[in-house]
Amino acid sequence: MNTTNHLRVALIQSDLIWENPTANRKQFEEKTNSLTEDIDLVILPEMFTTGFTMNASDVAETMEGETVQWLKNLAKKKSIAITGSIVVSENNHFYNRLLFVHPSGKIDTYDKKHTFTLAGEHEVFSAGTDRITVDYKGWKICPLICYDLRFPIWARNTENYDLLLYVASWPKPRIEAWDSLLKARAIENMSYTIGVNRAGVDANKYEYTGNTVCYDTLGNCLAKNNQGTEEILIVELDKEIQIKTRNRFQFLDDRDEFILQ
16 A cells, blocks of 8 residues: 555535435535545544434444445545444444445444443443554554543554544534544644534434534644534645654653553
């Protein structure tokens, strides 16, 4: 695989059609096809085919299902990687599963560790147990999902990843926490940090203002939409700048050592 010090990322902030995978695939394919710039990675929101639903039995797909095949075809056609989470049924369990689909068709998967108890997600979905690091074009990427953001130890940068990303359905009433925690994750892990959140109003009448954002190694905002509107934000990440910043301050070298049980 080709490596690059510059990663161009498209952050797609979009409304979602409730529990309608066909319609959501169609809209995200149109949005992806509208990209006129060279892009390395496209990031979609949490449960991008359905919205944040607890009706898992009605909408769940398998790893051989339509959405996975659609992602593989689109990634290959556009020569890009695509990531976002969907509802997956596997071994008599439901998972809120992030799929990181490479242009080659390879798929890395991450199952949401921290299921959102306030919405009863823990009663429907099985929690993941393992964090992953995706290797893509010479970048180490740590993908997480929504509620994971509230738990800093789970995101701790012990592998010297280059990019931390969250896909989310984070509603308006707690959006200040979203903003603050994303910036904190960037600063404490000295890593580019991206959060892609949905927009619109879902079937449960929850409103989403988006606040899709990208922060750099020191917590400076590189791009943001907090208007609740649909938009594709394009950011270019420079690994050399991040390495120079880390080498200058060496904050990660002073982190405490412990093992997460």
